Amino acid sequence: MDAPTIAIYGANGHTGRLVAAELLARGARVLLAGRNGAALDALAAELDASARDGAGAVPADGPARVRTRAVSLDDRDGLRGLAEESAVVVHCAGPFADTAVPVAEAAVAGRCHYLDHAVEPHPVKRLFDTMGAAAERAGIVMVPQLSFYGGVADLLAAAVTEGMTGVDRLTVGYSVTGWRMTPAAVRTAELLIGEIDRVTFADGAQRVGPVEIRNTVFPFPPPVGPRTMIAPFPSGEVVTIPRHVPARTVESQLTASTFEEQQVFTSQDATPEERARTEFTVAVQATAPEGGGRNGHVRGRDIWWVGALASAEAAVRLARGEGPSKAGVLGTAEAFPAVPFLRRLEQLGAFTLHL
Template sequence: MNDQQIPAVAVYGAGGHTGKFVVAELRRRAIPVVAVGRDASRLPAGVPGREAAIDDPVALDRAFAGCAVVVNCAGPFLDTAAPVVEAALRAGCSYLDVTAEQASAQATFQAYDGPARAAGVAVIPAAGFYGGLADLLASALAGAEPVERISTAVALDRWWPTEGTRRTGERNRVPRVVVEDGRLVPMGLPAASIDWRFDAPHGAQTVVEMPFSEIVTLSRHLRVRSLRSYLSASALADVRDADTPAPSASDALGRSEQRFAMEVVVAGPAGTRRAVARGQDIYAVSAPLIAEAVVRLLDPAYPRSGALALGEAFDARDFLRALTPTHLATAFDPV
């Protein structure tokens, strides 16, 4: 399939930190890209660029015209998701975003499942590191069977937050939720701390209950009685420290030196099983997750429509295999 036969993909927020990684990964896969943003001067060179403010539906319609998929990398998603999804649906496009914000993912699921089905397209929020990766790992372990408990834990050797992460933290004051007795409920305060033994090089760490959008994506399609998420206490301290610098490039791909490990433990009738994903730079790794989803959505044989979680939209094990070992190191073990 040559470039002329592949539909274009619009990346909204293409001038931002994560957006640039997404544009680069799509181009690496020879997928035509339209870079869209609120400020044309910040858009990456080498691809068609279109300017569209988030509160200008006419400009958004122009920006997404002729595209097949819209990828939203512009947070805070509490402010951007709805107008970008609606413009994508008007253009007949599928939609993906990389939100870590629980309330944004939940609102997208609730508001756009019916409209997406009617339009015959897929709307997939939280398809990046937070939300999407844990969803794939848990889906690969749990399958369609009900499970008693899912726990996810993330270790970061450092968290250098981007400007967008800081803006989102200031904007997102919605109480966090977890799953208890099969229902979404507010997380108890103060946040619980537990000890978690990660594989090397992260090792044993104190982790703090810190649920992101994976709580919403997993509970959307997996039958689970209890669902909790944790983040290494040291990484949380980094992101809460106003003096922690933004990430800086350490390799030719623009990735920071940050190393991450994500572990998902599923306990149910089949026993207790663990999935692990390790890699470099939580912002950069969202790009191959998004690009792999785009490739599958562009397949004319793709059968699904509606508002979907990443592990619901695609075969989770096959999806993860496609990213291993180039972008992730993964393992699946009994505990």
């Protein structure tokens, strides 16, 4: 039986390259897609050579495991054709406020599962608000923000609150050091920093509107310890977590020191090795209405690779028919059992998990 084909839109970006390598390591065939055909062809030659030399690679005279497709976001027919040839499309080309809808619509039209690496809450909310019924009719699963920001926290929140009948407040704390943004990430950050109307979830309701940005303190476990945080941090899990956690308030926060590091906004030309030096802790604290509560965290290195690893693992499961029993737009923890998925990522070296 032939290995499934998984398309990667935005494949020649940093995240797309990492996703492609992870998929090839799992035996998938990849279809590299994006606007720059020459860059895609160069990447394909590099990846195909590595795949043929690696363990379990197809013979030299076997079918190609890496193909390319140059297609722009305004080419609806081209995007649909991409989806029709694929079992899953992994969307890696941000900012997703601009790019999510065309690729997601093509996935529905082509009856192809869809994953993306969005961090921004608005495009995540838009997929849930507008694409759910269409995805159900097409019989596909769509999981936005299955990446480091968003996806990991969504899984961790489900794992921490498993069995809790009520949660007064769930807080996600991100401690990130050494973050080196890609050009697309810088554009996304600029959009988020300048955003007036933000998505929030408080007192049991989702709202969109102006929000006062404040500093607070989050109690990370040692060795990080309590840190000053930017709150709220605009990440998409504020949309997904309330779908499966009975929380009155959900908020994400990011260490204030993250954006104080000089290289964050000036590292567009950083090497892959430099980008891999990020260190992180993602922690979830869930307080119960009657007092007390639970917490858990993951700790690791290289947020880019962890996000790519998570989406590659999910894409292969969907392509093999090992996804959720229901179709539609789902959060990461709705699509995959939280603790087993986190344990699998831990086994693959993404982080250490503490529950």
